[in-house]
Amino acid sequence: MPTFDYSAYNDAGKLINGVVSADSERQARRVLKDRGLLPSSLVELGDKGTGKRRIGLEARVNNFDLSLLLHQQAILIQSGLPLEEALRMTIAQAETAGQRRMVESWRSEIIEGRSFSDALRRSPYKIPESIIAGVGVGEESGHLHRVLLRLAEDLETSAENKKTITRAMIYPAFLVGFSVVVVTIMMAVVVPKITAIFITSKRELPLITQAVVALSDFVQSYGLVLLLLAIVLTLGFRYAMRDPARKERWHELMLSMPGLGRWIRMGSIADWARSLGVLLSNGVPALAALSISATVVSNLHLQRKFESVTEGMRQGSSLQKALEDSQLGSGFLVHMVGSGEASSELDKMLLRVSEYYSVRLKNAVEIFMALFTPIMVILMGMMILAVVAAVMLPILDMNNMI
Numbered sequence: 001m002p003t004f005d006y007s008a009y010n011d012a013g014k015l016i017n018g019v020v021s022a023d024s025e026r027q028a029r030r031v032l033k034d035r036g037l038l039p040s041s042l043v044e045l046g047d048k049g050t051g052k053r054r055i056g057l058e059a060r061v062n063n064f065d066l067s068l069l070l071h072q073q074a075i076l077i078q079s080g081l082p083l084e085e086a087l088r089m090t091i092a093q094a095e096t097a098g099q100r101r102m103v104e105s106w107r108s109e110i111i112e113g114r115s116f117s118d119a120l121r122r123s124p125y126k127i128p129e130s131i132i133a134g135v136g137v138g139e140e141s142g143h144l145h146r147v148l149l150r151l152a153e154d155l156e157t158s159a160e161n162k163k164t165i166t167r168a169m170i171y172p173a174f175l176v177g178f179s180v181v182v183v184t185i186m187m188a189v190v191v192p193k194i195t196a197i198f199i200t201s202k203r204e205l206p207l208i209t210q211a212v213v214a215l216s217d218f219v220q221s222y223g224l225v226l227l228l229l230a231i232v233l234t235l236g237f238r239y240a241m242r243d244p245a246r247k248e249r250w251h252e253l254m255l256s257m258p259g260l261g262r263w264i265r266m267g268s269i270a271d272w273a274r275s276l277g278v279l280l281s282n283g284v285p286a287l288a289a290l291s292i293s294a295t296v297v298s299n300l301h302l303q304r305k306f307e308s309v310t311e312g313m314r315q316g317s318s319l320q321k322a323l324e325d326s327q328l329g330s331g332f333l334v335h336m337v338g339s340g341e342a343s344s345e346l347d348k349m350l351l352r353v354s355e356y357y358s359v360r361l362k363n364a365v366e367i368f369m370a371l372f373t374p375i376m377v378i379l380m381g382m383m384i385l386a387v388v389a390a391v392m393l394p395i396l397d398m399n400n401m402i
Contacts, residue, residue: 004028009036061125063159065151074148084110130275130292148281154278160352161267168365175376187219194391212390252301268302269355277350
């Protein structure tokens with residue numbers, strides 16, 4: 001049964017958004033009118049036409065939202081509710097319109113008689129393949145609620161790792177950007193007004209004052225040009241990243257950056273190991289689990305390396321040997337994988353590897369933040385001190401001449 005994304009006015013004249021399942025657009029409008037709603041727009045959420053374009057950005061699923069929804073399904077299913085009824089209750093209690101639309105798209109497929117894994121795969125919202133595979137195994141084994149709980153925990157940890165790296169990148173970028181804006185305003189607006197009197201006096205200015213005045217003149221003359229250049233470079237970079245080959249080279253370059261490259265590598269290994277461990281523990285075949293786990297790695301260069309590990313396994317190599325050949329992991333990863341293969345507890349060892357790298361990543365970022373913040377405060381203080389010195393030294397010099 002198709003699902004439609006609608007905007008409609010209620011009895012109070014308020015515009016509300018939501019989703020409705022119906023056999024056709026005409027029936028969907030009739031359903032909305034029966035609910036006391038006046039349809040304003042109605043777009044089918046499907047793989048074709050404007051529906052896919054309509055939800056555009058919403059098709060990118062937030063891991064925290066998906067984790068919450070899977071957790072809710074696990075609890076409701078464990079309590080004895082049928083899957084369709086559990087989805088209906090989740091729709092009624094959804095915290096956001098995005099969550100409600102996503103669950104409604106699943107429920108419409110369930111109503112048509114499809115399995116939960118097929119519903120996730122056919123949804124216009126992009127669900128990770130690792131989640132779909134795990135749900136499929138859970139349905140076959142009859143332990144869907146247990147699998148959903150593990151998948152929800154996996155998503156939460158993965159999202160936390162990505163959040164850790166993002167925080168480590170955004171916070172320094174914000175401080176640096178804020179400092180640049182403050183200095184630019186000072187050089188373009190404040191400094192010229194203060195130093196104008198010194199320039200007209202035609203006295204020889206201290207070296208630091210000359211440097212600040214020269215920088216102020218440069219910002220006034222070329223500041224707008226530099227801003228436009230920065231915008232053009234940003235847009236050009238985003239366009240270049242549409243090419244997979246360029247994007248992979250950029251991701252490879254990021255891995256060589258001090259600090260950041262090590263964080264990305266640790267986060268990627270943690271995500272890969274955790275995804276593979278969860279899939280293996282849920283009964284997914286090894287080769288399929290390896291292929292799916294490679295897709296959870298966001299860095300394309302590392303993703304290609306994990307794909308080479310999968311290919312090595314397909315050719316008969318052990319996972320330990322494939323990791324060694326790819327030069328992907330540290331000795332700890334290779335040793336733990338080898339121990340897991342020898343003891344037939346590979347899934348447990350991989351989950352321990354994931355936990356180890358997640359803790360290392362969090363500690364590394366916390367140490368960086370603890371060092372970066374005072375360093376930036378000192379640098380900003382030195383910049384302000386330089387401007388103050390550039391202004392005060394000529395004033396003191398003038399007082400000495402009186």
